[in-house]
Amino acid sequence: MNDLTLEIIDLSLSFKGLMETTKVLHDVSLTIGQKEKVALVGESGSGKSVTARLVLGLLQAQSKTRVSGTINFEGKDLAWMTARERSQLRGTRMSMIFQDPVSALNPVYRIENQFHEVLKRKRPTISFDDARVESMAILGDVNITEPERVLKSFPFQLSGGMNQRVMIAMGLINEPTLLIADEPGTALDVTVQDQTLRLMHDMVEERGTSVFFISHNLGVVREFSDRLYVIYQGRIVEEGKTEDVFANPKHPYTRALLAAVPSITSGDTISDAINDTSAFLAPREVH
C-alpha cells in the first residue's frame, strides 16, 4: 500500500481497426501524490486525452480497445473493479473538467438541474432545494456574484468564462480526491483562461484535491503544476519537477517544445527545432 492518489504503471493502449491495431500508448507510467498537481504535456495526438479517459474508466468498456498495464486509484487497481464499481468512482471520487465549457454542459437543462444531477451521484436522495443551497455556496467560491441568476440560466445564456467557473464548481462540489482537467479553458480567450486557472488553482489548494492536468500549453503548465510529464507519440519522454524541467530540459523533444513557444521579447522567429523529429524517440529523461 502507498498513499499515492493515482499510480499508472506501464499502461499501454491500442485501438483495433479493421485490418491492423494502432498502438497509441506505450508503457506509460506516472504517479500523482496526494494534493499534488501533475501535468501531462504533449502535442495533439500524443495520447494525453486517452490517458485521462482510461483513468476515468471510459475507454475500457469499448470493444475496439486493448488495454494493458495497471491503473491504481487510491491504492486500488481499476482493472479488478467491475464496470459498475468504476462508474461509482466517477463524479464522486474523481471528476473531470473539459476543454470547452459551453459545449460540455447540457444545453437543454438549467444549471441548477445539472448541479442536482451531479450532487445526486454522491447523495442519491438529496432534494432539489438542498442541492440549490449547496450549489449557491460553491458558486460563491468560484467568484460568481449572482449565483441565483446563474443557477436559473441555461449554458447558452452564460459567457464562456462563467460556464468555465460553473464547470470547475461542478467538478469540485462532490469533493473528489482527483480532478482531471483536460485542456481546461483552451476554447476560451487567454485572459479568461488565465483567470479561471488561477481560480481552479486556489480551489484545489484549499481543498487538497490532486489534479491531473492535461495540456499542450507550456506557459499554463509552468504556472499551474508541481510536476510534469512530457509525452510524445504515446511515450513519456521526460519527467520531473516543473521548475527543473523548464530550467534544464534534457530530452530533445522537450527542448523543441520549449523552443516552439513564440517569444514576444526576443524578436526571433519560431524555432525550427521542431522539424527535426529524429531525436524525439530518445529514451526517457528523469529529473
Added chain:
Amino acid sequence: MGNVLNLLIRRVWISLLVLVGVSILIFLIARVIPGDPARIALGPNATDEQVIKLRGELHLDDPIWKQYGYFASELLQGDLGTSLYTNRPVVKDIAQFLPATLELVFAAGILMVLIGLPLGIISAKYEGRFLDNLIRVIALLGVSAPSFVWAVILMLLFAFFLPLFPIAGRIHTDFDIDRTTGFLLIDTLLVGNLRAFVDALWHLFLPAFALALSGIGQAARLTRANMTETYRRPYIEMAHSYGFPGWRVARKYAFKPSLIPSLTIIGLDFAAMLGNAFLVEAIFAWPGLSRYGVAVILRKDLNAIVGTVLIISAAFLIANLIVDLLIALLNPKIRYARRNP
C-alpha cells in the same frame, strides 16, 4: 413564457393567412377541372333547362372572383354549401366522416410516438450492435412500403390467415352505439359499454398500425440519426465522466436535445396521414373523410371537394402549430431568445 405566447400569436396569424391562400387556390383548381358539375350532379337524363337552372343557383355563370366572394361569405357563416353527390350540407357530411378519420389518425400518431421514438432511442443507444441493426432493418421496411401495401399484408396475415383481428369496419354490427361525438372510442365509454369499447379498439388496431408503419420507421430513423450525432457531443462525455447511468444519459442527455427534428417530422406525418388514409380506409372499409374525399373528387362535387381540402389543410396547420409550440417549449434557445443577458 412571454416569448412562447408571442410566437403562438404570430403563428396563428400566419396560419390563418395560409388558410385563406389555400381556400383561394383550391377554389380555383376545383373550378378549372373540365366537366360541368351541374350536368354531373343532375345525371344524364336531365334536360338542358334543369342544368341551366342549377348553374344559376350555383352561380357557375358569374365571373370567378364573384363566385369566390359568395363562397367566402358563406364559409364565414360556417356554410360550405350543399354536396351535389349526397345532397346534404357539406358541413354535415364532414361532421359525419371526420371523426372516424381523426380517430384513425390519432391512433396512428400515438403508435408512431409510442413505437417509433423508443425504437430510435434503443437503436442509438446500442449503435452498431445487433439490436441497432435489427431495428434499422425494421424501420427501413416500414418506410419503404406504402401504407396500403402494409394494410393488405396485415389484413391477410392477422385478420384472414390468423383471425386475431376483425377484417374490416369500425365496430361489430351487434353494437348499437349512440354517435354523440362520432369518436367510437369516446361514444362507447359515454354509454358505459366496455365491451363495445374494446371491440372498437380491436377494429382500430390494424388500420391504425398499417397507417402508422411508415411514420414509425421515419421517426425511428430520424431519432436514431440525431441521437447518434448527439452522442458525440462533449456534454455526453461529461455525463459519462460523472458516472451517470447509461439510460439516464440516453434519456436526459442524448434524447431530449435530439427530439426536436423527430417532432417536426411526426407533426408533418401526422397531418399527411389525413390525406394518405384513404387507401387504408378503402381497404378496411373505414367510413372516414379520406374515402369521402376521393368519392367526391371522382364525382366532381365542387363544394364537397373544397370543404374536404379546407378541413385537411386546417388540420395540417393545426398540427404544425402544435409542433412549433412543443419545439419552443423544448428548446430553451427559442423560449428565451430575447431575454439573453
